[in-house]
Amino acid sequence: xxxxxxxxxxxxxxxxxxxxxxxxxxxxxxxxxxxxxxxxxxxxxxxxxxxxxxxxxxxxxxxxxxxxxxxxxxxxxxxxxxxxxxxxxxxxxxxxxxxxxxxxxxxxxxxxxxxxxxxxxxxxxxxxxxxxxxxxxxxxxxxxxxxxxxxxxxxxxxxxxxxxxxx
Amino acid sequence: xxxxxxxxxxxxxxxxxxxxxxxxxxxxxxxxxxxxxxxxxxxxxxxxxxxxxxxxxxxxxxxxxxxxxxxxxxxxxxxxxxxxxxxxxxxxxxxxxxxx
Numbered sequence: 582x583x584x585x586x587x588x589x590x591x592x593x594x595x596x597x598x599x600x601x602x603x604x605x606x607x608x609x610x611x612x613x614x615x616x617x618x619x620x621x622x623x624x625x626x627x628x629x630x631x632x633x634x635x636x637x638x639x640x641x642x643x644x645x646x647x648x649x650x651x652x653x654x655x656x657x658x659x660x661x662x663x664x665x666x667x668x669x670x671x672x673x674x675x676x677x678x679x680x681x682x683x684x685x686x687x688x689x690x691x692x693x694x695x696x697x698x699x700x701x702x703x704x705x706x707x708x709x710x711x712x713x714x715x716x717x718x719x720x721x722x723x724x725x726x727x728x729x730x731x732x733x734x735x736x737x738x739x740x741x742x743x744x745x746x747x748x
Numbered sequence: 749x750x751x752x753x754x755x756x757x758x759x760x761x762x763x764x765x766x767x768x769x770x771x772x773x774x775x776x777x778x779x780x781x782x783x784x785x786x787x788x789x790x791x792x793x794x795x796x797x798x799x800x801x802x803x804x805x806x807x808x809x810x811x812x813x814x815x816x817x818x819x820x821x822x823x824x825x826x827x828x829x830x831x832x833x834x835x836x837x838x839x840x841x842x843x844x845x846x847x848x
Contacts, residue, residue: 587749594757601761601784605768610776617780624787631754631794632801636810640790643814648783648821655825656776659832665774665839678770686763690756698750703801716804717811728815735819743826745833 586630593630596623610663614652621645632708754795761788775831775838779824786817 596619603616621644628637656663706712717725765784772778790810797806828838835842 590749590753597757597761598764601764601768604780604784605764605772605777610774613777613780617783620784621787624791627791628794631798633794633797633807633810636790636794636807636814639811639814643818644783644787648818651821651825652776652780655828658829659776659838662832662837663774663776665772665837675771679767682763682767682770686760689759693755693759694752696750696752696755698752700750700798701801703798707801708804708807713804713807713811716808721808721812724812728812732815732819735822739822739826742823743829 589626590630593623593626596620597627608664610656611653614649614656617652618645618649621649632703633713634708635710635713636708751795751799754791758788758791758795761785761791773840775828775840778840779821779828782824783817783821786813786820789813 600616600618600620600623604613604620607613607616621640625637625640625645628634628640704712706715762785765781765788768781768784769778772781790813793806793810793813797804797810800806831843832838834845
């Protein structure tokens with residue numbers, strides 16, 4: 582029960598849930614961004630318990646290195662207006678929405694926890710840079726090229742949307 | 749320890765993200781909640797790939813999910829900045845430009 586993988590999974594899951602709760606509950610967006618950072622780093626650690634080494638590194642590079650920094654930049658750009666007061670709707674509807682979400686989550690998670698069989702054996706290159714790189718560049722080559730064009734279009738689109746129309 | 753634990757954790761994280769998206773009016777925090785939900789889907793993909801380790805399909809899928817999430821964050825934040833320029837707020841209750 583107390584093998585290193587279990588300890589890592591329990592630790593990272595506690596931090597992931599705490600970071601997610603901090604993200605959705607804090608009033609200041611900068612604290613929410615830090616909660617998102619904690620969540621993402623914990624999930625990168627959890628990917629290691631699933632033998633996804635390359636994706637753990639990519640999670641740190643892309644999410645912690647790019648997306649969270651982008652959020653922080655936008656928070657600094659917007660300034661004090663980035664804080665919005667709490668929801669003004671009736672307490673009943675708010676409580677109901679949270680209660681429904683919690684009920685669905687509990688129902689799904691308790692039913693899923695019954696399918697708890699131990700993992701099978703894996704090959705040596707599972708999830709490493711070599712194994713996943715071979716999979717991406719052989720069976721997913723066309724989607725890989727398409728995703729590069731998607732990212733280029735997203736960059737150009739983001740610049741076109743966000744620039745000021747002063748001219 | 750097995751796939752059920754990971755699926756339960758991923759559903760909890762997805763529920764937290766969904767609750768944040770539904771109950772917050774701050775557009776920035778709603779975008780962060782979308783990232784939470786995308787991350788929980790990645791956990792599911794990697795857990796199922798760990799059950800069937802003879803190929804890398806789940807990990808390839810998670811790779812593309814990460815790439816699309818990065819593009820989504822860039823475009824979403826650009827839309828947020830454009831909206832802030834017009835309205836001087838990022839409260840979604842004030843997003844009434846297409847209402848009438």
